[in-house]
Amino acid sequence: MTTGNMPRIRFANLPTPLEEARNLSRVLNGPRIFFKRDDLTGSGLGGNKVRKLEFIIGRAVEEGHDTLIVCGGYQSNMARIASALGNKVGLHVELVLGGTPEDSRARNGNLLLDYLLGANVTYVDTVPRWEFGTALEDVREALLKRGRKPFIVPLGGSSPEGMAGYVEATAELVQQLTAMSIAPDRLFVAVGSGGTYSGLTLGAANSSAGYEVVGISVSRDKQYLIDKIPDNINRGAELLGLKSAPGCESLSIYDDYIGDGYGALTDACKEAISLVARTEGIFLDPVYSGKCMAGLIDLIRTGAIAKSETIVFLHTGGWPALFAYDSDVLPPAPGCP
Ligand SMILES: Cc1ncc(COP(=O)(O)O)c(C=O)c1O
Known part of the structure; x- marks a missing residue:
């Protein structure tokens, strides 16, 4: 890969931690789940950007x-x-x-x-x-x-330059997985403009990652993304001198968790935010990571993801938005004021 020749200013605190979410797995009676903590990239309060x-x-x-x-x-x-x-x-x-x-x-x-x-x-x-x-x-x-x-x-x-960040993040993640002897089946990520998903898919296709990258859309419908993302990936591959990733027929993207639209809270998102806070002490956000987690939880509960699998959840950050949603995100649950 040729990022070595690209202009770059180091801002991020890397590598971000890879942490197992044992309590969350137990409560869901589900697979092993690991959080890749890109909410902790640091600068400007962190996140995938x-x-x-x-x-x-x-x-x-x-x-x-x-x-x-x-x-x-x-x-x-x-x-x-x-x-x-x-x-x-x-x-x-x-x-x-x-x-x-x-x-x-x-x-x-x-x-x-x-x-x-x-x-x-x-x-x-x-x-x-x-x-x-x-x-x-x-x-x-x-x-x-x-x-x-x-x-x-x-x-x-979401330009080819931006994708480079997530091709490199893949190399970082693969190194951590290898060191921890973990071979995940799927990596979950929230999809907005699609640049993070594209970079991760390109990174996986050019490494020993071996997992499927699963995108949970927070705004656009699946067909729009499936039409657009292969072109993103090809342009990134060209810039970085990599082999491209497989075509659109093999992209794994869900648009079932958007609800009423971008930024509109869903009950499942609220539940996901609350559950992860109460089991793992980790804050998700109402627009991206909360909806992505809502998708992961649903796929576990409906049996689409087997208990025998291992999942990595890329936490892309965004939690400062919680303060703009204040009482909206509190669940109607016993014990909650
Ligand atoms: C917190 C957070 N997660 C996920 C995303 C989605 O990333 P992308 O636009 O690369 O699909 C964004 C984009 O704004 C974000 O802010």
Whole structure:
């Protein structure tokens, strides 16, 4: 692999821990489950975006840009992490966020941190929240007129550069698995823009990983992702000098756990967040990792995953959004106020 030649700035605390979730397995009467703790990548409170941004910001700095333009939803984790990392390397950060300033969650969770980090926020009232029309280009034009050198961070960091972070994460994980003599059957990951899933799939195809990468979509339908992801993977493979991964017929993606849409809490997600907090002391988030865990739990309970299997759950972070969902995430369970 050729990441050695790619511009990169080291931000992440690596390797992230690989921990067995024995209590969770026991309560589910299910398979062995290991958490790969990418919620602990560190910078900007951590999450999967840190690995991607090492390469993306590396390129922006090498090309002489002085400003990052970052888009996402109101509670975008990418916005929070890019704002923090931008500050570390002296880049100004412009956020273009889907929603309106009147949103009741405006100044909590990730958005509170965005403001604290000093990012400039432009709101775009858009549905679906990942379609920004000309907004990014408009912000870019305005910055260029003011003499700045803006760099548009791709949505979710899902460029071939961003994927490099998760090809490397695969090598890190395989090393840990080997050292611990664990051979998992499947690796679970939340799918938003699909860059993390693509990088993990490419990484698995080019290593001795041996597991299936299972994606739980939090927003888009399965067909959309199956049409799009092979192209992502091919472009990543080309950039990194790797062999590509198998075609779309072999991608394992579920869109059954989205509920009413991106960011809309489901009962299963609430249960997953509460269960993992109470068994393992680990916080999941209401938008990504909670829904991914809801999918894993359902597949265990319905018998689609056998007790004899071994599962790795990639914890992609996102828990600051919990504070924007406050009472929504508390379960209607005995003992809960
Ligand atoms: C916490 C968290 N998990 C998972 C994802 C999904 O990653 P990707 O966009 O690469 O599919 C995101 C993306 O925003 C995220 O913030």
